Amino acid sequence: MLKRLLLFGIFVASLSLQAQKEKLLKLPSFDKPLFHYGFYLGVNNNGYKVSYKPSDYNNAEIEVESSIGFNVGLIADLRLHNNINLRFEPGLMSNTKTLHFKHINDAENVKTREVGATYLHLPLILKLSTNRLNNMRPYVLGGFSYDHNFSSNERNSDDNFAGEFRTTTSNFMYEVGIGVDFYLSYFKFSPSIRGVFAINNEVKYDNKTPSQWTDPIDFLGTRGIFLHLAFE
Template sequence: MLKKLFLLGFFGFISYSSQAQREKILNLPSFDKDLFHYGFYLGTNNNSYKVSYKPSSFNNAEIEVTSSIGFNVGLIADLRLHNNINLRFEPGLMSNTKTLTFKHISGADNVKIREVGATYLHLPLVLKLSTNRLNNVRPYVLGGISYDYNFSSNENNNNDNFTGEFRTTTSNIMYEIGVGVDFYFSYFKFSPSIRGVFAINNEIVHDNKALSQWTDPIDYLGTRGVFLHLSFE
């Protein structure tokens, strides 16, 4: 019995030692020593709008916003500032569709519902703060600010909600924060993260007529969203 336990313990120790040795093998050991490196990313987003109201001629104004799942895709340029600090430029495209239902408006759907498509040229400058590397894993947090150009804004379109067109601003400033983990593989680094994006400026473009049941009650309308970001470097 003791011999069996000894053999079991011996082989268990050998197995554990072998596993520990394997875990100490670092993939891409010098990856984080480069001053510059590049990559690309893709992902999905669920961007909605935050809406706040102001006193208006329209009582009990209420706008319901629903959004569809959109996509993100872009490039990465990374500058190492410190062993644990990187500055990243991540230009790309961010797109999704939002449906606005004006619940204080009665009538047919073409009167009280507006579908707002948005495709942004997303130009964020991001500061990434990483922990020390643990074998082939490295958690991090990040935050940054971006300029976003909305190709679908219709800001300069003379048509407004009275002809069925909901307009938003073309140039926008947003900030984003997130958390993620770097995983080091033999030939590349894979970094999934979850990020929140928040518009700073007001994105609403008011209708041409002063008393508009669609835009007059709105004090602020700005993008609020979350997206899954998958980068390959």
């Protein structure tokens, strides 16, 4: 993922240099309407932050292995000011994590769980942009989202004793990011890099206790980074 982000940074830098040299303004009236719309595509590398609490299991350790997932969605943008926009970006965010329970030494119990997550991602984003420089415009953004996890298994009566690691269905997250608007001939291309962070605890504790899988967990929440490519 680091290599991909490095290549993305080089790509954005080259576009920035080209945009700064360009004197002819493209889409000069793009930012004047009160509303505009678009869509986005992206990839994510989301894992979990895990913190622990005292339990019957000393030296609990859960290693999180994440995989590359995807993001896709729509954009509705409301101009509040020349440099401030309020955006609603509903979409889907999906990936898979593998949890390795390194403190489990019992050969009869499985030490790994694969946790799939497909979120209906409903973020409300405040975007703060600089003044336009030729055909580019850097920005920062931040906001909060409600995320509905279709893969949570929260209502499943089976827990880890039956092979199911459960998470919560309803979640709240915040995200921050930086990016650049590039005004092209027919549309605006806006790549950004964002971080997403869960606010609530996403673990659904096992029905029985003691549980080697969930008893040691005090907090388990999504932490990740994603590349967001917007077309407006």
